[in-house]
Amino acid sequence: MALTGVLRPGHIQIRVMDLDEGVKHYRDVMGLQEMGRDAQGRVYLRCWDERDHHSIILSKADSAGMDFFGFKVDSTATLDKLEKDVQNWGLKTERIPAGDLLETGERVRFVIPSGHSIELYAEKTFVGVDRGEMDPSHYSKQMDTGIAPRSFDHALLYGPDVDKVLDLFTNVLGFHLAEYVNLPETDVKGALWLACSNKAHDIAFVIHPEPNKFHHVSFLMESLERVFRAADIMAANDVKVDIGPTRHGITRGGTIYAWDPSGNRFETFAGGNYAYPDQPPIGWTWEGLGEGGGLDVAARKLHDTFLAVVT
Numbered sequence: 586m587a588l589t590g591v592l593r594p595g596h597i598q599i600r601v602m603d604l605d606e607g608v609k610h611y612r613d614v615m616g617l618q619e620m621g622r623d624a625q626g627r628v629y630l631r632c633w634d635e636r637d638h639h640s641i642i643l644s645k646a647d648s649a650g651m652d653f654f655g656f657k658v659d660s661t662a663t664l665d666k667l668e669k670d671v672q673n674w675g676l677k678t679e680r681i682p683a684g685d686l687l688e689t690g691e692r693v694r695f696v697i698p699s700g701h702s703i704e705l706y707a708e709k710t711f712v713g714v715d716r717g718e719m720d721p722s723h724y725s726k727q728m729d730t731g732i733a734p735r736s737f738d739h740a741l742l743y744g745p746d747v748d749k750v751l752d753l754f755t756n757v758l759g760f761h762l763a764e765y766v767n768l769p770e771t772d773v774k775g776a777l778w779l780a781c782s783n784k785a786h787d788i789a790f791v792i793h794p795e796p797n798k799f800h801h802v803s804f805l806m807e808s809l810e811r812v813f814r815a816a817d818i819m820a821a822n823d824v825k826v827d828i829g830p831t832r833h834g835i836t837r838g839g840t841i842y843a844w845d846p847s848g849n850r851f852e853t854f855a856g857g858n859y860a861y862p863d864q865p866p867i868g869w870t871w872e873g874l875g876e877g878g879g880l881d882v883a884a885r886k887l888h889d890t891f892l893a894v895v896t
């Protein structure tokens with residue numbers, strides 16, 4: 586079946602308290618390519634294997650966190666349809682005009698039950714890659730600039746009412762549940778890994794009493810070897826690491842979690858399951874998340890910072 590509807594994560598706007606430090610981290614240490622700045626002072630970046638104009642937006646703010654997460658859809662007709670579907674589900678939507686973000690068309694934004702701002706868009710300028718689109722070169726110097734992730738992969742968000750989030754994403758936006766964790770001694774799904782593709786996941790949620798909390802932004806690496814290379818670069822640049830390098834049981838991806846200068850957590854991620862919508866989701870118990878290696882296969886424990894620290 587062709588990929589239709591919501592296609593993929595398209596962009597995320599991250600709040601940083603010092604814009605110069607944020608740019609140094611994401612451009613010079615992470616190795617993202619700076620693509621432009623707008624009248625609001627926001628900085629637009631992308632990874633070396635991304636073809637659209639940008640995926641990461643940095644916004645100067647008084648506190649760290651995420652402003653919004655945008656998904657690209659396959660057409661303006663789909664954008665119009667999903668806007669009506671979201672409204673019929675019970676949420677208010679806002680139309681943001683084309684050009685509000687650089688090189689980006691009209692967007693539809695809505696606040697989901699967990700308190701996060703999600704938006705959909707159909708158009709963003711295709712700028713291609715420096716390797717070319719016909720008989721492309723295998724190598725680009727961008728592949729070895731800093732940590733050099735291939736692409737923006739997903740984000741994990743914390744907030745309440747994840748059961749309602751699950752209903753919205755699966756029954757309105759067309760995602761499927763790839764994996765989940767039940768809360769202790771219940772069958773209530775307290776953590777969700779959701780996909781609009783056949784990736785391990787495209788967005789994830791964990792139940793949390795405070796709304797609109799940001800856990801991490803994840804960047805896709807080409808291989809586990811590149812995850813270990815990222816560890817060396819983090820060490821050389823005094824980047825504070827939270828967890829890893831290790832492997833998750835959930836998604837089976839190799840990972841390092843670390844902090845940007847503002848305290849936003851980011852992940853370098855490689856590998857992982859393929860998730861297809863015809864397959865039943867993989868379930869985890871709370872005990873499996875910790876002692877079973879769901880979070881950290883090597884250490885087989887729940888890390889206090891991972892559960893408690895969000896922005």
